[in-house]
Amino acid sequence: FQMVLREWMVANPTLSIILLSFLITLIMTLITKKFTNQARMKELKELQKEYNAKLKANKENPDVVMRIQKDMMSSSMELMKHSFKPMIITALPLLIVFWWIKGVYSGVLAYWIWYYIGASIVSSIILRKILNVV
Numbered sequence: 001f002q003m004v005l006r007e008w009m010v011a012n013p014t015l016s017i018i019l020l021s022f023l024i025t026l027i028m029t030l031i032t033k034k035f036t037n038q039a040r041m042k043e044l045k046e047l048q049k050e051y052n053a054k055l056k057a058n059k060e061n062p063d064v065v066m067r068i069q070k071d072m073m074s075s076s077m078e079l080m081k082h083s084f085k086p087m088i089i090t091a092l093p094l095l096i097v098f099w100w101i102k103g104v105y106s107g108v109l110a111y112w113i114w115y116y117i118g119a120s121i122v123s124s125i126i127l128r129k130i131l132n133v134v
Contacts, residue, residue: 006104009104009105010104010105010108013105013108013109013112014109014115017101017105017109017112017115017116017119018115018119020101020116021115021116021119021120021123022119022123024094024097024120025119025120025123025124025127026123026127027090028086028090028094029124029127029128029131029133030131031086031089031090032083032086032133033131033133035085035086035089036082036083036085036086036134037082038132038133038134040078040082041079041082041083041134042134044075044078044079044082045079045134047071047072047075048072048075048076048079051068051071051072051075054068055068055069055072101116
Protein backbone atom coordinates (compact mmCIF):
# COMPACT_ATOMS: atom_id res chain seq x y z
CA PHE A 1 0.00 0.00 0.00
CA GLN A 2 2.80 2.41 0.89
CA MET A 3 4.44 1.98 -2.51
CA VAL A 4 1.17 2.60 -4.35
CA LEU A 5 0.55 5.69 -2.22
CA ARG A 6 4.07 6.98 -2.80
CA GLU A 7 3.79 6.43 -6.56
CA TRP A 8 0.47 8.28 -6.67
CA MET A 9 1.96 11.15 -4.64
CA VAL A 10 4.93 11.45 -7.00
CA ALA A 11 2.65 11.29 -10.05
CA ASN A 12 0.32 13.97 -8.62
CA PRO A 13 2.56 16.12 -6.39
CA THR A 14 0.44 19.26 -6.10
CA LEU A 15 -2.86 17.49 -5.52
CA SER A 16 -1.33 15.01 -3.09
CA ILE A 17 0.35 17.66 -0.95
CA ILE A 18 -2.89 19.64 -0.76
CA LEU A 19 -4.86 16.52 0.26
CA LEU A 20 -2.17 15.51 2.74
CA SER A 21 -2.17 19.00 4.21
CA PHE A 22 -5.96 18.89 4.57
CA LEU A 23 -5.87 15.49 6.30
CA ILE A 24 -3.11 16.52 8.70
CA THR A 25 -4.92 19.77 9.50
CA LEU A 26 -8.17 17.86 10.08
CA ILE A 27 -6.46 15.50 12.52
CA MET A 28 -4.77 18.38 14.35
CA THR A 29 -8.04 20.31 14.55
CA LEU A 30 -9.89 17.29 15.99
CA ILE A 31 -7.12 16.74 18.55
CA THR A 32 -7.29 20.42 19.52
CA LYS A 33 -11.06 20.19 19.95
CA LYS A 34 -10.82 17.03 22.06
CA PHE A 35 -7.98 18.11 24.34
CA THR A 36 -8.93 21.74 25.01
CA ASN A 37 -11.70 23.34 27.00
CA GLN A 38 -13.43 25.06 24.09
CA ALA A 39 -15.87 26.98 26.28
CA ARG A 40 -13.06 28.48 28.36
CA MET A 41 -11.02 29.28 25.25
CA LYS A 42 -14.00 31.14 23.76
CA GLU A 43 -14.34 33.11 27.00
CA LEU A 44 -10.67 34.02 26.88
CA LYS A 45 -10.92 35.12 23.23
CA GLU A 46 -13.88 37.35 24.13
CA LEU A 47 -11.89 38.78 27.04
CA GLN A 48 -9.06 39.59 24.64
CA LYS A 49 -11.49 41.52 22.43
CA GLU A 50 -12.82 43.42 25.44
CA TYR A 51 -9.30 44.26 26.60
CA ASN A 52 -8.40 45.56 23.14
CA ALA A 53 -11.49 47.80 23.15
CA LYS A 54 -10.63 49.07 26.64
CA LEU A 55 -7.05 49.76 25.56
CA LYS A 56 -8.27 51.87 22.64
CA ALA A 57 -10.71 53.74 24.87
CA ASN A 58 -8.12 54.45 27.59
CA LYS A 59 -4.96 55.07 25.58
CA GLU A 60 -4.48 58.50 27.23
CA ASN A 61 -4.42 57.05 30.76
CA PRO A 62 -1.15 55.12 31.33
CA ASP A 63 -2.22 53.67 34.70
CA VAL A 64 -5.38 52.15 33.27
CA VAL A 65 -3.48 50.89 30.22
CA MET A 66 -0.93 49.14 32.46
CA ARG A 67 -3.70 47.44 34.46
CA ILE A 68 -5.50 46.33 31.29
CA GLN A 69 -2.25 45.01 29.79
CA LYS A 70 -1.58 43.04 32.99
CA ASP A 71 -5.02 41.43 32.81
CA MET A 72 -4.57 40.84 29.11
CA MET A 73 -1.24 39.09 29.70
CA SER A 74 -2.83 36.85 32.31
CA SER A 75 -5.59 35.72 29.96
CA SER A 76 -3.08 35.29 27.11
CA MET A 77 -0.99 33.00 29.29
CA GLU A 78 -4.04 30.91 30.16
CA LEU A 79 -5.01 30.71 26.49
CA MET A 80 -1.49 29.58 25.62
CA LYS A 81 -1.61 26.97 28.40
CA HIS A 82 -4.78 25.50 26.91
CA SER A 83 -3.19 25.37 23.45
CA PHE A 84 -0.04 23.65 24.71
CA LYS A 85 -1.51 20.18 25.33
CA PRO A 86 -2.60 19.50 21.71
CA MET A 87 0.72 20.87 20.51
CA ILE A 88 2.63 18.37 22.64
CA ILE A 89 0.43 15.50 21.43
CA THR A 90 0.92 16.34 17.74
CA ALA A 91 4.57 17.51 17.68
CA LEU A 92 6.42 14.19 17.30
CA PRO A 93 3.99 12.57 14.85
CA LEU A 94 4.04 15.76 12.78
CA LEU A 95 7.85 15.76 12.64
CA ILE A 96 7.82 12.14 11.47
CA VAL A 97 5.21 12.90 8.79
CA PHE A 98 7.21 15.92 7.57
CA TRP A 99 10.34 13.80 7.38
CA TRP A 100 8.46 11.23 5.29
CA ILE A 101 6.87 13.90 3.05
CA LYS A 102 10.27 15.48 2.43
CA GLY A 103 11.59 12.09 1.31
CA VAL A 104 8.68 11.60 -1.09
CA TYR A 105 8.87 15.03 -2.70
CA SER A 106 12.64 15.59 -2.81
CA GLY A 107 13.50 16.04 -6.46
CA VAL A 108 9.84 16.01 -7.52
CA LEU A 109 8.43 19.15 -5.92
CA ALA A 110 11.22 21.22 -4.39
CA TYR A 111 8.87 23.86 -3.00
CA TRP A 112 6.31 21.42 -1.54
CA ILE A 113 6.47 23.16 1.83
CA TRP A 114 4.82 26.29 0.37
CA TYR A 115 1.96 24.25 -1.04
CA TYR A 116 1.63 22.56 2.34
CA ILE A 117 1.61 25.85 4.28
CA GLY A 118 -0.93 27.48 1.95
CA ALA A 119 -3.26 24.49 1.96
CA SER A 120 -2.87 24.14 5.72
CA ILE A 121 -3.84 27.75 6.41
CA VAL A 122 -6.92 27.56 4.19
CA SER A 123 -7.89 24.14 5.59
CA SER A 124 -7.45 25.34 9.17
CA ILE A 125 -9.70 28.36 8.66
CA ILE A 126 -12.41 26.24 7.03
CA LEU A 127 -12.19 23.31 9.46
CA ARG A 128 -12.17 25.50 12.58
CA LYS A 129 -15.35 27.23 11.38
CA ILE A 130 -17.08 23.97 10.42
CA LEU A 131 -16.03 22.10 13.59
CA ASN A 132 -16.51 25.17 15.83
CA VAL A 133 -12.97 25.07 17.26
CA VAL A 134 -11.36 28.08 18.89
